[in-house]
Amino acid sequence: MDFSLNDIQQMLQDSASRFVRNDYGFASRRAIVESAAGYSAAHWQTYAELGWLALPFPEEVGGMGGSLSDLMVLQTELGRGLIVEPYLATVVMAGNLINRHAAAGQKQALLEALISGEQLFSFAGFEAAAQHDIRLISTTAGADGDGYRLNGHKAVVIGAGLGGKLVVVARTGGRPGDAGGLSLFLLDEDAEGVSLQGYTTNDGLRAADVRLSDVLVGPEALLGDAGTAAPAINAMLNDAIVALSAEAVGVMETLLSRTVEFCKVRKQFGVPIGSFQVLQHRMADMFMECEQARSMLYYATIAVAGGCDADVAASRLKVRIGKAARLVGQQAIQLHGGMGVTDELDVGHYFKRLTMINTQLGSRDAHLHRLVQLQSVA
Amino acid sequence: MDFSLNDIQQMLQDSASRFVRNDYGFASRRAIVESAAGYSAAHWQTYAELGWLALPFPEEVGGMGGSLSDLMVLQTELGRGLIVEPYLATVVMAGNLINRHAAAGQKQALLEALISGEQLFSFAGFEAAAQHDIRLISTTAGADGDGYRLNGHKAVVIGAGLGGKLVVVARTGGRPGDAGGLSLFLLDEDAEGVSLQGYTTNDGLRAADVRLSDVLVGPEALLGDAGTAAPAINAMLNDAIVALSAEAVGVMETLLSRTVEFCKVRKQFGVPIGSFQVLQHRMADMFMECEQARSMLYYATIAVAGGCDADVAASRLKVRIGKAARLVGQQAIQLHGGMGVTDELDVGHYFKRLTMINTQLGSRDAHLHRLVQLQSVA
Amino acid sequence: MNIDFTEEELAFREEVRQFFRNEMPASVRDKVARGCWPDREDHVAYQQALYEKGWAGVNWPVEYGGTGWSAAQRYIFYNEAAAADAPRIIPFGLAMVGPVIYTFGNDEQKARFLPDILASRVWWCQGYSEPNAGSDLAGLKTRAVRDGAHYIVNGSKTWTTLGHYADWIFCLVRTDDSGKKQEGISFLLIDMTSPGVTVKPIITLDGRHEVNEVFFEDVRVPVENLVGEEGKGWTYAKVLLTHERTNIAGVAPSKRRLARLKALLADPPAGVPSLRENAVFMARLVETEIELTSLEYTELRVLSAVATGKAPGPESSILKIKGTEIQQALDELWLEAAGIYAMPFVPEQYQAGFEGESIGPHFAPSMAPLYYNNRKVTIYGGTNEIQKNIIAKQVLGF
């Protein structure tokens, strides 16, 4: 029974913490968000050099063979920096899926390109009608010659529009509602029939809606076996929920410490506002939410990595994070008063990210409802 | 638009408030609860003399023709006294039902006996499997000659065991789940085949489980028409929820004022505990819950009396009262500290009553679930 | 107890409905219905339509050109306005400085300022908060020093809503700091075109420019712009604050937003999650609705008490606290209804006149910015924590 960091984790934490402190200050982040590219290619190379892009992949494809716990440690630190580079999209989601489901031959080249930092990827899975429920996907990939013809509309593909490759989920069989029949395809963003409507998200990421109109691809575009991708997608999403939640913990702990600092110096009525008992207890509540969220993160990391009740553990984590994020985020703003709602101060941006994390990969309400349904029939 | 009390309401409030203050102190209440009878017959006569037993009944049967608002005003004051006499059971529930559903000939004699204080009644409607959902009732009243044979088990009949008459809901038709087929019967508590298992409730009322084993009754035991009682029962329950909620408002307002008084005099760390901002805000929260609960009570009283969306209004009221009762009750105890959990202090007894009010006539969870279902199909 | 409307009130309601159907500019209504922010011209057009009808001074007494309406009439008006997707009436002139002037100002000031306020010919803004005087409003530092027939004003105000639209600003300024901090405050009217006045935008979390900092550098203000007595400004401001709190509750607009959400859920357009199947969400919605109905009746109780001659007291703090909590609960429900399309930030999509291809359901991408922006409501007008202090002190006697 040991929750301390091992050497690799300590190293990851140190390097990420150093990077955020030295190279990802709030002003430089703002410049990246406002840049045409929307992310920093130079930083992406740094991530490659630091081994972060290799972290979760097996050693045989040039990865570090890191565990989900390792990823958790890294993501928590990246959360403290409000990193906008598409680490979650490329490494945790698309890369994870390639590693889980692509054929051995495909995997090697794709992951090497990913790990070296040459190639970005995004996960084009979700759709408007399906929301985050992958079983409801309706994008089709009908057989066409020895290849496929794709049609559909992918909603809010995080990391798309940066010139990377799209890992698209489409039906080669089954109907919306079926877990079977889902397949993965690799598409270029500028392939014929692919059109991207790009935008920035509320929290400064780049994303796009992706429309597929009669996109014709050869058989090599299919990743892994046809019709069998659901388990891999599901497993990837559980990992992604852990990683996203780890990021949330980093964001929340930052908001807590910012708020505590602020309340120690901000004076009203001639005293620091932190001398008011009501505000002290509010911060004690924020502290407890941070700690409970972190504990739940540990639980779910172990459960998901161990494959034991992974779906339930991931949903429980997302619910717990959603609750903590709401309290910590809202109270951080409330205690900062007017300053909290300005674009100028970093606090508001942590809050915005935290709010979007609740939406991403399914909200607290959605996951709680899922758990209630599981309990009701258990 | 006027929320002030009219003359009758002012008179009811004054007389009830005077009665509680002068004649229903906490020590004398305790003596009544611990007495063999479990209620005060003398007080019951006073209620008759003050016109309280006549309040909601039409003038033609000797009633006062009072409105639901009048009843609300009275019940709020009775709540402040934690009255244990079966006013809700006899007047608001059984009497209400007799008035709504009994044949004209039956009504006159029964309500006269009720109004004069001679006769107590109780509502033997709910059952274990049905909980508070009257449609699920399974007690049967099969035809037997020109009379009926009753079989069933009525759960937690409040006010039974005091020698009054039982207004029993039983099926002359239909099956559990059907609204149709419900009929009302008037039984003596000591009729052949009726067995009572009596007890005190957690909040000092008398109640009983009532078992009916082949109870044979003549046709005169049937109140009103057979098989058509559901609308009357439903309407009565809406009224009863208003009256019970009014009682809850009286209880909550009393708890708030007791708590405020206590926090002004109880000292710790050399100062009154009410000087701590966290406790002040807690009491501000209690105050707001009391006010919002009272507002919802007004809304529902008007809606139920007007017959406009009465079921929804009653459920919404019960949900709102349940929420307020939880916060006000629990925080009253918490702020009283150790003293709050003693049997000696009245505060704990208000809390116990408030807790039971949530259970009575369907809990917050039950009514909220009902509202969610109504919304989901609306 | 009676809340049924009289025949006269029902007739009045019909008249109000007619007005909103026929006389409110349609373009303004459409913007509000689509969740766009009306601009300066929209507000002025709407308020001048009210003025033409004689309804601009909703709360004003008849002698100053007000409606003289009863509490019931005002309740009807606000509900119908919200139901008709009217924008809020910008409060700074009509609800704030106007009443201060007709209550505490002299005859010259009444004649000079009231007509333009009533006709929305002059746009006012509020100069209360300062960078170091938020919750502790009385700690304000902007100074007005008497110099002959003028005050020389130096200092700055912040969170000045729509100050960049404004012609005039009413300010609390310090004219004396020898005694208690509340005692040296005066209420001053300042022409925004005066030399030395600078307005600097503050961009809020939603990316919008709604609030400002206003700087005063040796601004010369004629002494006749002082309202009431020097040093009594705090007294006048406190009266205003009680009204402001009541106004912030926003029961009628919240009812409208809730009704709209229920309509959306009943027949969800493409891309809106099927939330009626999610009992967790629906329970939140039902509880918010119950809270809102409770608050509506709390407000009616306050109005009814005012009608029978009682002044709105510290109970107005409940309206502020619960009203803003409900607004934020509605923000969260709407954010959930936006589903996956809560993420894109496409402000052009909810600007008037947008004709491009919508990202997701039209309303969805504006829900997160609205949620962000509305965090302010529990902060401004006296934080909700300050309101609880008021309840503890003035109602509970601590």
Add this chain to the structure above:
Amino acid sequence: MNIDFTEEELAFREEVRQFFRNEMPASVRDKVARGCWPDREDHVAYQQALYEKGWAGVNWPVEYGGTGWSAAQRYIFYNEAAAADAPRIIPFGLAMVGPVIYTFGNDEQKARFLPDILASRVWWCQGYSEPNAGSDLAGLKTRAVRDGAHYIVNGSKTWTTLGHYADWIFCLVRTDDSGKKQEGISFLLIDMTSPGVTVKPIITLDGRHEVNEVFFEDVRVPVENLVGEEGKGWTYAKVLLTHERTNIAGVAPSKRRLARLKALLADPPAGVPSLRENAVFMARLVETEIELTSLEYTELRVLSAVATGKAPGPESSILKIKGTEIQQALDELWLEAAGIYAMPFVPEQYQAGFEGESIGPHFAPSMAPLYYNNRKVTIYGGTNEIQKNIIAKQVLGF
């Protein structure tokens, strides 16, 4: 990060299971399983069985007859004990005064008291709170005045849990009030049979006699019953309080109660509402379960930190706050599961040996009394408000 058990730990778990299967008195287990309160004899029988096995001193070092278990072993033990429906170990001797004596007591005291504590031959109770010193524990007034070889003790203690079972009481008493109030406090062991000691029952809301007032009137206590130094009692007590808070969290028993509730709902006996169809209730249950899992891992993190040499710090306040909130949430869920049968007050039904006809489902009528009784958990051991003060001060630095 690793919480997998080692082979040795798994073997240990099996041994613990065996013990509870075979050596815990069956009558005691049945009472706990049925929700009855075990009596004095039950507790003693259980604790003596532990003693026979060498497991009475769960937290004690080996040199005093303790188990010397690792954090993982203790975690396993507590979880298995709860899962086997063992009663709680009465903490006053084994978890409280025992550790104080072996840490701060002298050799004579260790020899005299520890063996009887370990063997549960002597029942101890705690004399901390006083009628006017609850949250402000250091404000206590019970005085011990030195008179030759004795202290003469006068005053009273309250909320003394199971004091009517006790042979001895450990008390905080005031031996000096010249300096800071924390400095004049001493830690004294008092024989309850001493002349001048009176125990008076306090009946709680649930109608039970669990706590007491204890009065001291000129009670002569030999000076050799003073633990440690005179005036240092507060220091010793504070160490205890940290452990008490950790103990109060009750994660393992809460897990057991939750599992039992889920089993009940999966196959509800007659009279239990079908709550699995009520998503509002189920969402509360799921959220409580999530909170409990979180707390379990928070506790494991604290234990893991202790194992690597860090002292349990103010984080134990989280355990106290969240642990008690969860207990009360479980009380409310169970109360809901009692449905209509939450109302009857039939204490005989949940006494051991009840053979009458049950009113409703057997467990149901005991749920309201339990809910009432457990309001204490957010009050005792330092109210949850005091715990938040501790977090604000000691963790956040205010």
